[in-house]
Each structure stands twice: as C-alpha cells, then as structure tokens.
Amino acid sequence: MNKFIPFAIFCAISSALYVGLSLNPSNIPSELINDPVPEFALSEVGSDIASFSSETIATEEDVIIMNFFASWCAPCYVEHPFLMELKNRGYKIYGVAYKDRARNITRFLEEQGNPYDHVGADENGRVGIEFGVYGMPETYIIKNGIIKYKHIGPILEMQFEDEFIPILESARR
Amino acid sequence: MIVELGHFALILACLLSFIQGTFPLYGALKNRGRLMSLSAPAAYGQFFFVAISFFALMYAFIVSDFSVVNVARNSHTLKPLLYKISATWGSHEGSILFWAFVLALYGAMVAYFGRRLPKSFHVTVLAVQAMVGFGFYLFLLLTSNPFERVFPFPMEGNGLNPLLQDPGLAFHPPLLYMGYVGLSVTFSFAVGALIEGRVDAAWARWVRPWTLLAWCFLTAGLSLGSWWAYYELGWGGWWFWDPVENAAFMPWLVATGLLHSAIVVEKRDTLKAWTILLAIIAFSFSLLGTFIVRSGVLTSVHAFATDPERGVFILAFLFLVIGGSLLLFAMRADRLQAGGLFAPVSRESMLVINNLLLSVAALVVLFGTLYPLLRDALTGDKITVGPPFFNMAFGFLMIPLLLVMGLGPSTNWKRADLVGLLGRLKFIMLAALFATIVIFYIADGGEIMAAVWLGLGLWLLLSTLFEWAERVKLFKPGSIARIFRQPRASMGMSFGHLGLAIAVIGISGTSYWNIEHQDIMRYGDSASIGGYEVTFRDTDGIVGPNYTAVKAIFDISRDGKAVTTLEPEARVYMTPPMPTTEAAILSTLSADLFVVIGEANNKEHTEWAVRLYYKPLQIWLWAGVAIMVLGGLISLSDRRFRMGAPTRGYK
Amino acid sequence: MRIIATVICFFAMSSAALAVGVDEGRLADPAQEARAQGLMKQLRCLVCQNESIVDSNAALAKDLRMIVRERITLGESDEQVLDFMTSRYGDWVLLKPPFEGATIVLWFSPLILLLIGFYVIYHNLKRQKIVATAEPLSADEQTRLKKLLADGDDR
Numbered sequence: 001m002n003k004f005i006p007f008a009i010f011c012a013i014s015s016a017l018y019v020g021l022s023l024n025p026s027n028i029p030s031e032l033i034n035d036p037v038p039e040f041a042l043s044e045v046g047s048d049i050a051s052f053s054s055e056t057i058a059t060e061e062d063v064i065i066m067n068f069f070a071s072w073c074a075p076c077y078v079e080h081p082f083l084m085e086l087k088n089r090g091y092k093i094y095g096v097a098y099k100d101r102a103r104n105i106t107r108f109l110e111e112q113g114n115p116y117d118h119v120g121a122d123e124n125g126r127v128g129i130e131f132g133v134y135g136m137p138e139t140y141i142i143k144n145g146i147i148k149y150k151h152i153g154p155i156l157e158m159q160f161e162d163e164f165i166p167i168l169e170s171a172r173r
Numbered sequence: 174m175i176v177e178l179g180h181f182a183l184i185l186a187c188l189l190s191f192i193q194g195t196f197p198l199y200g201a202l203k204n205r206g207r208l209m210s211l212s213a214p215a216a217y218g219q220f221f222f223v224a225i226s227f228f229a230l231m232y233a234f235i236v237s238d239f240s241v242v243n244v245a246r247n248s249h250t251l252k253p254l255l256y257k258i259s260a261t262w263g264s265h266e267g268s269i270l271f272w273a274f275v276l277a278l279y280g281a282m283v284a285y286f287g288r289r290l291p292k293s294f295h296v297t298v299l300a301v302q303a304m305v306g307f308g309f310y311l312f313l314l315l316t317s318n319p320f321e322r323v324f325p326f327p328m329e330g331n332g333l334n335p336l337l338q339d340p341g342l343a344f345h346p347p348l349l350y351m352g353y354v355g356l357s358v359t360f361s362f363a364v365g366a367l368i369e370g371r372v373d374a375a376w377a378r379w380v381r382p383w384t385l386l387a388w389c390f391l392t393a394g395l396s397l398g399s400w401w402a403y404y405e406l407g408w409g410g411w412w413f414w415d416p417v418e419n420a421a422f423m424p425w426l427v428a429t430g431l432l433h434s435a436i437v438v439e440k441r442d443t444l445k446a447w448t449i450l451l452a453i454i455a456f457s458f459s460l461l462g463t464f465i466v467r468s469g470v471l472t473s474v475h476a477f478a479t480d481p482e483r484g485v486f487i488l489a490f491l492f493l494v495i496g497g498s499l500l501l502f503a504m505r506a507d508r509l510q511a512g513g514l515f516a517p518v519s520r521e522s523m524l525v526i527n528n529l530l531l532s533v534a535a536l537v538v539l540f541g542t543l544y545p546l547l548r549d550a551l552t553g554d555k556i557t558v559g560p561p562f563f564n565m566a567f568g569f570l571m572i573p574l575l576l577v578m579g580l581g582p583s584t585n586w587k588r589a590d591l592v593g594l595l596g597r598l599k600f601i602m603l604a605a606l607f608a609t610i611v612i613f614y615i616a617d618g619g620e621i622m623a624a625v626w627l628g629l630g631l632w633l634l635l636s637t638l639f640e641w642a643e644r645v646k647l648f649k650p651g652s653i654a655r656i657f658r659q660p661r662a663s664m665g666m667s668f669g670h671l672g673l674a675i676a677v678i679g680i681s682g683t684s685y686w687n688i689e690h691q692d693i694m695r696y697g698d699s700a701s702i703g704g705y706e707v708t709f710r711d712t713d714g715i716v717g718p719n720y721t722a723v724k725a726i727f728d729i730s731r732d733g734k735a736v737t738t739l740e741p742e743a744r745v746y747m748t749p750p751m752p753t754t755e756a757a758i759l760s761t762l763s764a765d766l767f768v769v770i771g772e773a774n775n776k777e778h779t780e781w782a783v784r785l786y787y788k789p790l791q792i793w794l795w796a797g798v799a800i801m802v803l804g805g806l807i808s809l810s811d812r813r814f815r816m817g818a819p820t821r822g823y824k
Numbered sequence: 825m826r827i828i829a830t831v832i833c834f835f836a837m838s839s840a841a842l843a844v845g846v847d848e849g850r851l852a853d854p855a856q857e858a859r860a861q862g863l864m865k866q867l868r869c870l871v872c873q874n875e876s877i878v879d880s881n882a883a884l885a886k887d888l889r890m891i892v893r894e895r896i897t898l899g900e901s902d903e904q905v906l907d908f909m910t911s912r913y914g915d916w917v918l919l920k921p922p923f924e925g926a927t928i929v930l931w932f933s934p935l936i937l938l939l940i941g942f943y944v945i946y947h948n949l950k951r952q953k954i955v956a957t958a959e960p961l962s963a964d965e966q967t968r969l970k971k972l973l974a975d976g977d978d979r
Contacts, residue, residue: 003506006450007499010457014492016543019550020470021484028555028870031914099883125887132912134870134884374972408879415874442972514952522949529941537934544921544930557868558930559876559919566934691850 030132030140030150037145038130042120045097045105052094052118058145063172065093066140067116068128070100071108073136079154082164083115091168095119098128098136143171176241179229180320183270186222186277187310189215193280193303201293201300212296216284219306220277227274230319231261240326243267243319248330251719251747252338259343265467265483266319268346272463273309275354280306283358283383290379297368301361308490316483335720335746335753341401349394349421353459355387356424359431360456360498363449367501370508372449377439380452382809384435385665388428389805395421396798407754409687409767409786411794414563416471419542420462423535427455430531433524441521441586442512447528449509450502457495458535464491470546516588523581530574537566568622575629575677578670579636583643601639605632616686616789623685630677637670665808669801676797682764682790690785693774703787705759705766706730710738712770712781720746722755725770725781729759741770765791851893860893863905867892868919876919 032038041053057064067083069076086093095116097105102121109119122128131140132150141149148171155164193215200208230243234257239245247264248257262271280302287295313319362380366372398418403411412418434448465471468484515521541558548556579601584594609628613619642648644663645655690702694709701707710726722744729736739757746753759766764787771782851857861878867888869880877885877892888909895905909917921927929936 003446003503006454007496007503010495010499013539013543014488014496016547016550017464017468017470017488018485020546021468021481021488023470023546023549028914028916029553031910031912125884126891129887129891129912132914134913410879413874511952517949522945525945529938529945533934533937533941536937540930540933544927548926552926554926555914555916556921556927557916557919558921559868559874561866561920562930566931569934570938 032147040127040130045102045119045121050118051120063143068096068098068133068138070098070136071104075154076137080112082155082160084113087115092117097121099125141171175229176233176320179226182222182225186219189219190303190306194300194307197296198300201296209296212299213284216280216299220281223274223277227270234261239330240322242321242323245327245330253718256338262346266317269313269317270319275350276306279358297365298361301364316486335751345397348390352387352391352394356456356459358383359452363452364498367505372445372509374439374442377435381435384432385805385809389802391425393802407769414560416542417466419538420465423538424455424458426531426535430528431455433527437521437524445509446506453498460491518591519589520584520586523584526577530570534570575633579632582640601635605635619685623681626681630674633674641667661811662808665804668804672797672800676794679790679793679797683788686789688787693780694783695780702785720744727768739768741768743770760792764789856896860896863892864889866919868917
C-alpha cells in the first residue's frame with residue numbers, strides 16, 4: 001500500500017481547514033433570494049406611524065429596503081445612523097419592529113430618529129420567521145416585490161459604501 | 174512582579190525546549206555523548222520554568238490581579254476560590270499555557286522514567302517532545318500571551334460563564350489535557366522509532382504504559398464532561414456530537430485502537446508500521462482538536478473566542494508537525510521489518526478488525542464534523558451534520574465491534590479455530606439473547622434498536638466473564654490462587670471490556686426507555702413517572718455567593734412510602750447575567766429521576782413550569798466508564814511495564 | 825393558504841423564555857405531540873451552537889416549536905413541516921443532513937471506508953503469505969524467536 005496516502009489525506013484536510021478560516025460558519029445566506037416577498041401583515045406601532053403589509057411593498061416600483069430592528073437590540077443602535085443616511089439619500093426604508101412593544105418602538109424612533117417611511121410591529125416574530133430571520137438586525141433589499149439581497153447583522157461603516165450601496169444601485173436598475 | 178516572572182519563565186522554557194529539540198538530536202545522530210547529555214536536564218529545566226509560569230498565572234487569578242488582561246476578562250472577586258483557580262485554564266491563553274505545562278510535565282516524566290532506554294533513542298524521543306513544546310511556546314509568546322497587562326486596569330473582572338462554575342467542569346479540562354497531551358509521548362516514541370528506523374517488541378512495551386496513561390485520562394476527562402452536561406444542562410442529555418466533543422472523542426478512538434495494536438507489536442512483532450501510523454494519528458487528532466476549538470472554523474457551544482489569526486498559526490504548526498511526521502512515515506516505514514505472520518482467523522486478525530472499526534469510526538466522525546466546512550468551501554452551501562447522522566454512523570460501526578470484542582479475548586494467537594470458538598461461545602450467545610428477550614418482556618417492549626444494544630451489551634458482558642472464567646479455570650480446584658496470579662494486564666483487559674459492556678447496557682436503557690413529563694404544577698400537585706410519585710410542595714428564594722435562585726421542593730415517594738426530597742433550583746447569576754438550571758437527581762441502580770424547575774406561570778408565583786425525566790439504567794453508564802478507567806489503571810500497574818524493568822537483552 | 829393572520833390571534837405573544845421552556849401550547853393529542861417532538865429533534869436552533877429546538881431555551885426556538893405544532897394541527901405531513909423550515913432557512917436548519925447529491929457520500933462513508941479497510945487488510949494478508957514462504961529463519965532469528973515465544977506465553 002502506498003505509504004504516502006496518509007500524508008496526502010492530511011494535505012487535503014489542511015487545505016480545507018485553511019479555506020475554512022476565511023469562511024464564517026454562522027452566516028447563513030437567505031433562501032429567499034429572487035423569490036417574491038412572502039405574504040404578511042403587520043400591526044400598528046402608533047396612530048401617527050403608518051404600518052404596512054406585503055401588498056404595500058408589492059405596489060412599490062422603485063427599490064426599497066426592509067429592515068428588521070428592535071429597541072432591545074444593541075447592534076441596531078450602531079446601525080441606525082446608516083439607515084438615516086440611506087433616508088437622506090432618498091431610499092425608501094420599511095421598518096419591522098421585531099418582538100417589541102409599541103411604546104418602546106416609538107421611544108426608540110423619537111430618540112434615535114425615524115429613517116422609516118413605514119413601520120410595522122411584528123409582535124410575535126412570525127413575520128420574521130416568514131422571512132427567515134434568525135437574529136437582529138437583518139435587512140432586505142427588495143425590488144418589484146422580489147427579494148434581491150439579505151444583509152445579516154448591522155450595516156457597518158466598512159460595508160456601507162463598498163457593499164450595500166452598490167447592491168442597492170444595481171437592484172434599482 | 175510575579176506575573177512578569179511568569180512571563181520571563183515562559184521565555185526561558187521556550188529557549189530550553191529549543192535546545193532540547195536540537196543539540197541532543199544532533200548528538201544522537203553523530204554519537205556525541207556530551208550533546209546527548211543535555212537532553213534530560215533541558216527537559217527538567219523546561220518543566221521547572223513552565224511550571225513557574227503556570228503557577229504565576231494561577232497566582233494572578235487567586236489574588237484577582239485585574240491588571241492582567243486574562244484575569245480581568247475571566248474572573249471576578251465574587252467568584253469562589255476553586256473557580257478562580259480553574260479560570261486559569263478556562264480561557265484560550267490559559268488553556269494553551271496549560272497545554273504547554275502538561276507537555277513539559279510528560280517530557281520530564283519521559284526524561285526520568287526513560288533513563289534506562291538506549292541513550293540515542295531516549296534523546297530522540299525527548300527532542301521530538303521538545304519541538305512540539307517549542308511550537309506551543311512560540312504560539313503563546315507571539316499570539317496568545319496570558320501575561321499581557323492592561324492600564325488603566327478595571328476594578329472588577331468580567332466574570333466567567335456561570336455554567337462553568339461547577340466542580341465537575343473545573344476538573345474536566347485538566348483530565349482531558351492530561352489525556353490529549355499524553356498522546357504526545359506515544360507520538361514522540363513513534364517518530365523516534367522512525368528516525369532510528371527500528372520498531373520491536375521492546376518499543377511496544379515502552380509505549381504501552383504511556384498510551385494507557387493517556388487513554389485513562391482521556392476516558393476520565395470525556396466521561397466527566399458528559400456527566401457534567403447530564404446534570405447541568407437541564408434535560409439529561411450527555412452527548413451531542415458537538416464538534417468539540419468530537420475533537421476529544423476522535424483521539425480517544427484512535428488511542429483505544431493504538432492500545433490494542435501495540436499489544437500485537439509486543440506479542441507478535443507485527444503490525445509495526447500500522448501502529449506507528451496510529452500513534453502519529455492519535456496525537457494529530459489531539460492537535461487538530463486544539464485547532465478546531467480556537468479558530469472559528471466550526472460553531473460549537475464549547476468554542477473559545479474565535480480568532481482566525483491564531484487559526485493560521487495553529488494550522489501552520491499542525492502542518493509542520495503532522496505533515497512532517499506523516500512524510501517521515503511515508504519515507505521510513507519500509508525500514509520496519511515485518512514480523513510474525515497470522516492466519517485470517519486469529520487473535521491478531523481480531524485485533525486488526527478492532528483497529529479497523531475504531532479507525533473507520535474516527536474517520537467518519539472527522540468527516541461528519543468537517544463536512545459542513547468542506548461543503549461550504551466547495552459549494553457555498555450551508556449544511557448541518559447533527560446527532561442523527563453520527564448516531565447512525567457510529568452505531569453501525571459499534572455493532573460489529575461489540576460482536577468481535579466478545580470473541581477476541583477467547584481467540585488464539587497466530588491461528589484459531591473459528592468453528593470451535595463459536596461452538597464454545599454459542600451458549601453465551603444464547604444466554605445473551607434469552608436475557609434480552611426476558612428484559613424486553615419485563616419492560617413491556619420497546620424499539621428494535623433497544624434490543625440490539627441491550628443484547629450486544631449483555632453479549633459482551635457474558636463473553637468477557639466467560640473468557641475470564643476459562644482462563645482461571647474457575648470451577649477447578651486452585652482457581653482462587655489462579656485468580657490472584659493473573660497478570661494485571663489481563664485483569665485490566667477484563668475490567669475494560671466489562672466496563673464498556675455495562676456502559677452499553679446503561680446507554681440502551683437511558684436512550685430507549687426514558688420517559689419525559691412536562692407540566693405546569695401548583696403547590697400540592699402530584700405527578701406520576703416511572704413508578705415514582707412526585708409532589709410539588711413549595712418554593713423558596715435563596716442567595717448564593719454570586720447568584721440568586723428559586724429553589725423548589727419536591728417530595729418523592731414510591732408505592733406510598735416517602736423516598737426523599739428533591740430540591741432543584743433555577744438560578745440567575747450576576748456577572749455576566751445568566752439564568753441556569755440546577756436539576757435535582759435521584760440516582761438508583763435501576764434509574765435516575767431527574768427534576769427541573771422552570772419559570773413561574775403566574776404573577777402570584779404559585780404555578781410553576783416543571784420537567785420530570787425518568788432515565789432507566791443511567792447510572793450504569795457512569796459506572797461502566799469508571800470501570801473502564803479502573804481497568805486501564807490496573808493494566809498500568811502491571812510490573813512488566815515498569816520502564817526500568819530489564820529489557821531482556823534487546824539493545 | 826397563508827395562516828399568519830389567524831395564527832397571530834391563535835397563540836399568545838411570546839416573551840423571552842428563560843431557563844426551562846415548558847411549552848404551554850403542547851398538543852392535546854399525544855400522538856400528534858409525539859410527532860411534533862420527533863420533528864423538533866430534527867430542527868436546529870438557529871441562534872444556538874449545535875442544539876435542536878427542543879433542547880434550546882432561546883426565544884426563536886420556542887417560536888419554531890410552536891410553528892411545528894401549528895402545522896401538525898393543520899394536517900401537514902412531516903415532510904411539509906420540514907419543508908416549511910427549509911424553504912425559509914435552508915438545509916442548514918436540519919440536523920439530519922438530507923439524503924441527496926453530495927451528502928450521499930457522507931451517509932455512505934462508514935460503509936465505504938469499511939470496505940476500503942477490508943480490502944487493504946485482505947491485500948496485506950495475502951502479501952504476508954508470499955513473504956512467509958520466501959524467507960526461512962536464520963540461526964540468530966531462531967534464538968530470538970525462542971525468546972519471544974517464551975515471553976509471549978504469559979497472557
């Protein structure tokens with residue numbers, strides 16, 4: 001038997017491990033890319049904040065951003081300035097308050113600013129599950145009712161200009 | 174100051190390991206006595222300094238010196254002393270320092286106990302040991318320094334995960350590391366043999382005690398971890414095929430194979446190349462396990478904080494050590510002369526089958542553990558390989574293994590008569606089958622796999638006893654004397670196999686006949702499970718050293734008679750804030766009653782969520798593995814394994 | 825048929841479940857509950873490291889457990905319930921790797937490796953016989969052999 005086989009197998013394993021170092025095993029890509037937005041309806045957050053449903057999104061012609069957030073989610077605070085920036089640049093953002101209480105949501109938006117055109121409350125998290133959400137925050141880019149991209153975790157500075165904006169723009173076209 | 178001393182000592186140990194790994198080896202190759210004599214003192218010195226280093230870190234934890242980053246991250250003034258001490262090895266940096274400490278300890282032990290080994294071989298073994306150590310010291314000093322200071326320093330530490338504040342878990346890493354790292358000795362012996370180009374029965378005799386020692390520790394460490402999970406995690410599970418568990422299990426499987434393979438080398442002077450390869454692979458799995466836990470390559474409940482930079486270092490180190498030794502094997506294995514021959518049915522071939530099944534098991538576990546990574550790297554798909562796969566795959570391999578284990582010890586060396594063997598054992602087989610049917614009837618049936626495992630466990634139990642009875646000629650006069658004259662290695666074998674049989678029987682009971690009962694209970698409510706009446710009496714609020722808890726009080730009775738009171742707790746720790754459950758367990762020979770208290774169901778706190786589990790034969794699992802460890806220790810105490818014992822004229 | 829709206833009314837709002845998650849929503853029919861438990865053991869808790877949703881205390885795990893039960897009550901088959909999960913979370917959510925395509929290699933690996941091993945052993949045994957007939961022992965080796973046999977006699 002060729003005595004080099006153990007060495008060869010080990011080399012194969014090492015290469016796999018080396019590649020593995022650059023991968024992130026807990027980043028699960030979305031199953032829903034290029035699928036239509038699932039049907040859903042959201043509760044109201046407050047009387048003066050417009051809620052929305054899947055139908056509202058379906059009527060949007062331009063690209064929109066759908067952001068799952070919560071007042072109890074620390075990274076959401078970090079991400080918030082970037083959402084405000086997106087609003088300033090003219091993008092429409094739909095916010096889903098995941099498993100949060102109305103008064104906490106309104107307080108969050110009052111204190112941090114409201115980047116959202118519409119905000120709905122997903123009180124029991126079912127809408128999140130329909131979207132395959134498993135952590136906060138998560139952001140979707142949607143065009144013509146089709147999900148084009150999912151961003152897991154907060155949008156951070158380094159990803160904002162280099163990744164997120166270009167994807168937004170290409171989805172727009 | 175002491176911390177700086179520790180740091181400095183670490184550097185000294187590093188230098189000494191380099192010296193130990195180079196000059197004496199050169200001396201062995203060129204027959205320079207003076208260079209060779211550097212070896213043992215360097216080994217003792219290395220151990221001395223790394224011990225200073227290790228205890229310096231421990232000192233920092235004991236006095237809660239939060240100017241040391243490691244202490245600040247992983248300790249807290251409120252933590253009980255035992256856990257401050259165990260926090261020394263609880264973090265990534267601390268555990269690597271512990272690795273290096275144990276490695277140097279074994280090196281010093283080999284330096285001392287191997288005094289009568291042929292000089293050049295002794296020195297070569299120590300050199301290999303030292304070079305492995307050198308890699309670890311570099312890793313520590315360059316990427317994972319436990320002695321880093323921070324300024325300004327915090328007034329309070331960050332605490333440690335409260336789940337880890339448990340006596341079982343405090344001792345689990347030391348035992349495991351003594352096992353993992355112990356395999357470095359067999360590795361060094363194997364590589365030494367390759368370098369010298371010689372493996373004989375004497376070599377196997379030198380290797381066996383070290384393998385046994387490492388194996389005993391590994392078995393104990395793994396069992397302790399399992400037992401801890403069982404009573405701590407709140408639902409009575411004891412094995413999850415988590416990547417880090419697998420990382421410790423794979424070396425155990427290979428080490429078990431190695432133990433058996435070394436017997437063949439010793440007795441029959443054959444299977445040498447294979448045994449050398451196993452020795453290299455066993456330690457390779459140890460190193461691989463170390464890598465997996467720290468690099469972020471796989472997700473696991475056990476994983477340390479992930480850091481790909483460290484991952485690259487370890488991987489490079491792995492490649493040098495493992496790749497290097499496997500390459501050496503490929504080039505030098507032909508020099509090992511083949512020895513005794515054996516027939517297709519013989520003790521040797523039984524042991525070969527044992528090795529085959531254990532090696533395939535280790536490879537399958539490796540494949541399953543790495544598969545998500547491989548798939549992600551090759552196709553980008555994210556996939557989980559969980560307990561359903563491992564249970565099936567491992568179970569598939571264990572069935573023939575348990576069958577063969579029952580036959581093996583009764584099989585002759587060199588050439589055996591299979592028909593005669595089966596003839597002698599057929600009554601045992603029938604007895605096992607009969608007992609299984611009877612138990613099945615008493616237990617009111619069950620799944621088919623339950624019968625399979627129960628039957629196999631009974632088969633192994635009875636056949637091991639049968640073999641022992643035949644060996645001591647139990648029913649002939651003088652058997653008592655014969656019993657005591659049995660060589661310890663044989664007693665060890667019997668105990669080892671017996672322990673496994675008992676464990677397998679325990680596993681079949683607890684896996685297939687367990688009962689679970691979940692409910693909301695009010696004070697005064699009773700529930701019935703497994704023949705016990707569990708009555709919920711009351712709850713109490715208690716305050717511990719670093720937690721507050723709700724303690725529930727349950728009265729347990731059976732057939733109307735009070736048995737005991739169980740008091741499970743639901744704790745909330747303070748830093749970091751985390752809820753945990755402390756189950757209350759009533760263990761008897763026939764089953765464990767496992768009671769867990771959950772949350773209050775109403776504002777008045779008079780209704781509570783309660784989980785009850787009835788786990789038949791659970792204690793047999795722990796008893797079984799304890800007996801296995803006992804068997805290993807008995808074997809270890811065999812006088813023939815004393816390193817100083819005369820080697821009968823072999824050079 | 826989308827049942828989300830009905831479901832929102834059906835089940836109470838979930839709050840973060842600490843410690844032991846005893847689900848109040850357990851199905852009345854023990855056979856159905858057993859089926860649900862079986863399925864739950866196969867689904868991975870997405871926010872934990874390597875636990876099933878039945879073992880985990882996480883809020884998301886609890887939500888997923890409720891969904892499994894709902895769908896069983898609505899008459900879905902085991903496959904359909906698992907499909908619901910994988911269509912949203914991918915194959916990753918299954919603890920049992922699917923039996924298809926690339927994973928077939930994984931499932932058959934014990935058998936394949938075993939067969940390879942048997943072949944290697946068989947091959948080596950045959951080679952042994954060839955070596956044996958070729959070389960008789962020298963006088964030196966004879967004495968060594970005698971010593972070894974005497975050594976190996978005590979079991």
